[in-house]
Amino acid sequence: MTPLLLRIRDLHFAHGTSPVVRGVDLDLAAGEVVIVVGPSGCGKTTLLRLIAGLERPTRGNIELAGDPLSDGATFVAPEQRPLGMVFQGLALFPHLTVNQNIGFGLSKAPKGERDRRVAEELRSVGLEGLGDRHPHQLSGGQQQRVAIARSLVLRPKVLLMDEPFSDLDARTRRSVRTEVARILREHGTAAIIVSHDREDAYHLGDRIALMDEGRLVRVDTAEVLRHHWQQHPFDA
Amino acid sequence: MVNVYSHRHYDTDKQLFEAFTEKTGITVNVVLADDDEVLARLEAEGDKSPCDVLITADAGRLGLAKSRGLLRASRSDVLNANIPANLREPEGYWYGLTMRARLVAYNKNKVKPGAITTYDDLTAAEWKGKVLVRSSENVYNQSLLAAMIAHNGHDAAAAWARGIVKNMARQPEGGDTDQLLALAEGIGDVAIVNSYYVGKLLASTEPEKQKAREVIAILFPSIGSFGTHVNVSGGGVAKHAPHPAEAIALLEYLSGDEAQTLFGAGNKEYAVKTGIPAPLELQAFGTFTADTLRLEALGRLNADAVKIMDDAGWR
């Protein structure tokens, strides 16, 4: 059995008095891609933000490669977590070039090394030659890849992605999805991808977690759920 | 009624206008404005102007108003009797109503009474870094310099201005009262100020002016042999005045005993009418010989004075 990378136990989060995440348990193995699917408002984005450290859980643990990220005693700041995140809307830095965006997290590395790694990453996501452009000069799909490259260049243990394809039209969506799958596989990075679209789940995930009203109602492999949905198309 | 444009901002004026209304039944409407805006307003209004009386705080502006055709000549035996000839315009265009001397205040503990007799003395080497005076922006300094030009000529006046700048204790800041307060703090030894500011300081009961009250004395310097520079605050009837008779009535009232005394008691200004005693606070310092220069020269030479001060670096 592949080693357990991320361990989430009994995670709770409440906004004031209304609970948003109610006791989530989730495991992630190295290199695995899990898709969290659910309707809007079910708490999946919040779940992602809790893992990233952008919110503090009210209860529960998050452990990465044996080290606690968040439990009763400790809370590791997002800056220190070896995680990457691609936000909904991508959050590219509009005032920086593609190269500068990708190299942003490498500011402590010497210039030569930084340039090398940026160029390498640029190549691996298929954006060679576009390094000096600004984000607004790229297509939606290209921007998507910059966002991923920006996180991956730092070699995170897990990549978190929040609705990565929602801003794209149907055709771009398909091709970008395939691209993302390939990139993740080549890098061997584990990922948790949040989406409201089942198609993403079909095509991307090793395992699929269905979320509703703050809980994971079902977690299974892609094949099983694919089969289930074919039988019961209108289930969650 | 009578409409007054004034740039005197003193409480005494208000009291006097109210007293005038009580006595004669004529209402007084007042527009207060800053120095030059009053003149500009009059000019812009032209013959539609509702102004009856123009009152200024210095003679220069009165001369200017006349030269720009903003005033009319008005005859009044009362005014001619009350006001000495050199303090009013000969054809009756304007009449001085109060007099102020620009004198030297000094720190009793540091300066001997006889040390300064002329304004020129202030430019001597011994006063380097000791002279306090306000900015050249202010019309009282401009008038003083204009009087010097009139008496001694352009070059002598320019030399005096340069001499003062060299001797300044600090770059000009604040008004006349600020110079007096600085004097008390030891920032300078002598200050050029208007007489009524000294009077007001001495009459004030404010605690932080206490120190100033204790150390300040005044002397009356002279322009050469001509006497101490004086200026008047005065008024004239506007050229297109809708109520000329009431205007003259107001001016006559202001030149009368009652008003002249109140100027002294309330605002510490010297009267123009002979026979009215000097303000109480200034009496201790004695009398002085006033310069008898015709004050219309002040307006004529004002621009030259400003230019001289600009060139001398008097801020």
Next chain:
Amino acid sequence: MTGTPRSRSSYRSKGLFPLISLIAVLLAAPLLVVITSPLHRAAPEWPHVLGTLLPAHLLETLVLLAGVLLIALVIAVPSAWLIASFQFPLRSVFRWALVLPLALPTYISAYAYAGLLGPTGSISRWSVAHGGPRPDIVSLPGLCVVLALVLFPYIYLPTRAAFMRGMRTQLEAARLLGSGAVDRFLRIALPLARPAIAGGALLLCMETLNDFGAVKYYGVRTLTTGIFRSWGGLYDMGSALRLSMVLLALIAALLWIERRTRKGARQTTDQVPGVPVRLRGTKAWFATGWCSLILLLSLGLPLGRIISDVFATLDRPVWSDVFPAFGNTVYVAVLAAACTMGIALLFTYRERHGERSDVAIRVANLGYAIPGAVIAVAVMALAGAIDRQGWMSFALIGSIGLLTYAFTVRFLAVGTQPLYGNLRQQSISLDESARLLGASPWRTFVRVNLPLLRPALLVSALLVTIDVIKELPLTLVLRPFNFQTLSTTAYELASIEQLREASWPALLIVLCGAIPVLLLEKLLARPLR
């Protein structure tokens, strides 16, 4: 200004447009008078002014601008960042309190500081008495500090808004990329906030150039005082008008610089405000301390001085003057705000639904760049000419209508800018849908644009009201008979060296101005949509 070329309505415009253009020309008239003055006005003293006056005044103006801007940036930007990003003791108070200095006119603060730290001020005297140095704030450097302390909210407000709204996800993304607080501030927040900072800096510079009361009292020679000196001391209106042109050229340069700054930056779309991070320990106290210090210096000291002066003069009968002045101030402010907002709305309508941008409207919006005193003089000249011709049955000069007109000329841009900004965010397709359904441009404006404009309308009205309450030179020159406002009363008392009595109208101005400022703050704090 109202979107890309594609967004200009291509429908034929009629009806109100000619009238609106006429109004715009009327409002642009004073500026035109100034600019064409060499053609219709001789300037006999110009050689002297050019050779002696101009170099000194221009230099000091530039030094003053640089000084005030620098100090204000140091005050405003870190404060905006602290308030936007962190949670620390008293933050919720500082958030609106740091806007309050807007209610304090520059000259009032300058007088108060002179009374405290001038050569004979109370703090100075105390220092000397205890063997310390004698501070003298009444100087160019001192003025830079005093003005910066009063005017920094012009930068603080838009910068805080940019930090809070314009970059949340970028900042979070940066965190996930390993960027610490300082690094985020320098590499993400500041660059993204640059247009907002530049916009605020521009307003601050214009306010500094417009100031007359404080500059005069502190003996600093700016172009504005030079204009008065030419007009008053040299009796040369022509030279004064030419100096005005130099001043306008300087302002044009500033406008150009601001536009260049804005161009280079890329914009992010409006975002949900971020969640402030709670600070702990020394960091929290540092933040609280910093904000407290600023409040103390910009508000606490001057207000304290004013209030103590009020108590010191309780026995003097100032109230009988102050009460009518208070009424007049309110009257004039409401009138001017109503007129300005009405016209601002008409202009907004024209800009949105007209084919081409109206040049006259653009020129009319420049009134804010012209110092109040210059507008007053130009308006006087215009009105005087009309009065002399006898075209109207009543005299224009001295009428409240003329004063209102002058205020509108001066503060139009304060009214239109928030409206234009709001309008930019209204998609043109809203208009086009309405037009397709058969609505006329006017109806579209009233039914579609106007309801969405409402928050901006309130902001504009409040800004104009605050400005009119504080305004000085224009009011001094153009007011009617027996008409004192709080600002003219304060100024006159100070100029006859009755600074302590001036504290009464000063205090009322601050209170009057504080209410709209607080309302404004509440409005701006509300999340959009």
